[in-house]
Amino acid sequence: MAKVLAAKLSELAPGSMKKVVVEGMDDIVVANVGGKIYAMRGVCNHQGGPLSEGELNGNVITCPWHGAQWDVTTGKLVEFPLPLDDERKYKATVEGGDVFIEV
Ligand code: FES
Numbered sequence: 685m686a687k688v689l690a691a692k693l694s695e696l697a698p699g700s701m702k703k704v705v706v707e708g709m710d711d712i713v714v715a716n717v718g719g720k721i722y723a724m725r726g727v728c729n730h731q732g733g734p735l736s737e738g739e740l741n742g743n744v745i746t747c748p749w750h751g752a753q754w755d756v757t758t759g760k761l762v763e764f765p766l767p768l769d770d771e772r773k774y775k776a777t778v779e780g781g782d783v784f785i786e787v
Contacts, residue, residue, distance in 0.1 A: 685786050685787070686786070686787055687784050687785070687786055688704075688706055688784060688785055688786075688787055689782055689783075689784055690702075690704045690712070690714050690723065690776070690783045690785045691704065691714055691783045692781055692782060692783070693721075693778055693781045693783055694781060696714065696715075696716040696721065696783060697716060698716045698717070698719055699717075699740060700715070701714060701735075701736055701740045701745065701756075702714050702715075702736060703726055703734070703736035703737075704723070704726070704785065706787055709787060710725050710726070710727045711725075711727055711734065712724070712725060712726050712774060712785060712787070713725075713726030713735045713736040713745065713756070714776060714785065715740055715743075715756045717740075717742065717743045717756065717757060718742075721776040721777075721778055721783050722756045722757050722773075722776055723773070723774040723775070723776040723785045724754070724756055724759045724771045724772060724773045724774060725759070725771045725772040725773075725774075728749065728752055728754075728771075729752075729761075729768045729769050729770075729771055730747065730750060730752050730764065730766070730768055731749060731750070732749075733747040733748055733749030733750065733752075734748065735747055735748075735754065735771075740756070743755050743756055743757045744756070750764075751764070752764040752768060754771055758770075758773065759771040759772060774786060774787055
């Protein structure tokens, strides 16, 4: 387990999200949901859409490619016509003004 600096908290206003690139891993998306920070794999389990480029409404990210909806607080699929595996979740912590994720 490695702790990685993901963002400055000031870059992640409530209701916003950001792509985090960690070498050798799939992209990760971090999101601010009502002041709490969550992180999960940012590559849609359907066909690989970039979730950080989708829309965040409350705790739900909508994939920009075909509209799968993911709960960023759990990594679970909320809505899609097909069953999809959960997205991998990562622990996110805030220390001072920095957001870290454990990968
Ligand atoms: S790639 Fe995300 S819904 Fe198809």
